Structure formats: structure tokens, C-alpha cells
Amino acid sequence: MRVAYIAAGAGGMYCGSCIHDNTLAAALLQQGTEVTLIPTYTPLRTDEDGVSIERVFYGGVNVYLQEKLPFFRHTPRLVDWLFDRPSLLGWVARTFTASTSAADLGALTVSVLQGELGHQKKELQRLVRWIRDQVKPDVVHLTNSMFAGMARYLKEELGVPVLCSIQGEELFLDALVEPYRSIAHTTLQDRAQDIDGFISPCQRYTDFMCDYLALPASRFHLVRLGINLSECGPGSRPAAASSRPPTIATASSCSAHTTTTSTRSTPRMAPSAGRSKPTAT
Secondary structure, eight states, rough: OOOEEEEEOOSSOOOOHHHHHHHHHHHHHHOOOOOEEESSOOOOOSSSSBOSSSBBBBBBBHHHHHHGGGGGGSSOOOHHHHOOHHHHHHHHHHHHHOOOGGGGHHHHHHHHHHHHGGGTHHHHHHHHHHIIIIIIIIIEEESSSGGGGGGHHHHHHOOOOOEEEEEEEEHHHHOOOTTHHHHHHHHHHHHHOOSSSSESSSSSHHHHHHHHHTTOGGGGEOOOOOOOOOTTOOOOOOOGGGGOOOOOEEEEEEEHHHHHHEEESSSSSOOOTTSSHHHHH
């Protein structure tokens, strides 16, 4: 099976979703699945070997310029290429404080959710054309529902199912200022209809997102988060650390709806010996 996995970069930050996407793609590759991990906005920054392609689609600079200045919605590819180079995007992310505040990104969020009808139409067309010609996938996977606007055009052009993970994106959408919050939520509910299935990390979040996206429970599939234990076996710890208990770091996001924990994930949860299989909350 060939999978086109569309992920979202987070500039110079370490992002739990980026790490999750990279580790999941790496684990699937080890199991023999042909996965192409495709960064958008900026290159993916992870704390382990990256498996994403070097090219970046929906380059953050171009996406912003196309939203703010109509001229850039019609520029030739050569101009866009100058702003899409991973080295430039990485430098911009390191040098400038890139705003990811929901309060500042209302119009851009709505436009991306509108997909082929939004101001970034040519970015979507370029991405889909490259996936069609280079990947020829059996399925497309979106890292979160903020990319739901891509699904309709992906399915029309590729003729394959589109799946989507849900990873707490309602926290971002709920922070948008009006009228963008209401417009974005309505647009998301409309575009979510185009997605064939959603991957949820826990049942409680599934229940919440069924209501938030106005979709039946049959559209959601529960796949609990796992942990990559390849570096946790005997001899995996440095000698200097062998005399003290191991330290485990987690990153969580909490809301009234759900609690999600970011870990390095694999397709299969590994239970501890002699204990029951862990469950997500």
C-alpha cells in the first residue's frame, strides 16, 4: 500500500504532532508500507531521524503572501519557488517570530479550510499534482482536520480515500476572533463531509468530535497512541544515567473536552510485561 501522509511543520519549534507524524511514518515504513511524509508550511522538526521528503508544500511565506496580497495568488512557479525553499523557510522560522496565534490568523484559517475555493488554490493544485505524478497513492492521510479543505480536490483528482487524524485542533479554532470563529467552524463541518474516516486517539475525544464536526460515530476509528520502545531496552541508556531511575517527559494539552498526550507513537501499543494493556483517557 502507498500512503501520502500530509503533515504540518511548526517552524523552529518542536511540535508533538510533527514528532508523532514522523515516528508513525517511520514505523509504517519499517513494516513495509510505502509512506511518503509530505511537510507543509515549514520543514518538520523532530527529535529523531526524519523520514519526510525535503520538499515543502504550502510554504508558509507563500501562503501568507497569497492571503494578504492578491498579486501573489497568480505569480509564476519560479517566484513561488524562491519563497518555498526549505533553507529559506527554516531561516525565516529561526530568525523571525512566526505568529501562530489564533487571534491573528482568522482569515488565513478560513481560506485554507475553503480548499480549492480559497486564496491558496494554486498551492493545493501543486500539491495534488505532485502526489498524483510522484506518489500515486492508494490512500491520503491528513495530519489534522485543519486540512479538511484539501479532501474534496484530493478525491476528485486522485480517486482515492482520504483519512484524517484529529489532534485537538478545536482548541485553535475556538480561540479565533469573530466572525472568523463561526465561519471556520461552519466551513470545517462542511468540508469534514468529504473525509472518508477520522482517526481518534481515545473514545472521549471521538464523542466530542462527533458533535463538533456534526458527523456520525461510524466515521471515526479509534487508534490509541503507542510508544516507541526501541530506545528503552537494556543498554539503551547512557552509562552516566544508569545509576538513576529513568525520566519520562510528556507534553499534554487539556481542555474541557479532552486531554491528549503527545508521545512518540507507533501503530501498535506495547503493554508492559505482567500488566494490562494501557488505555488512553
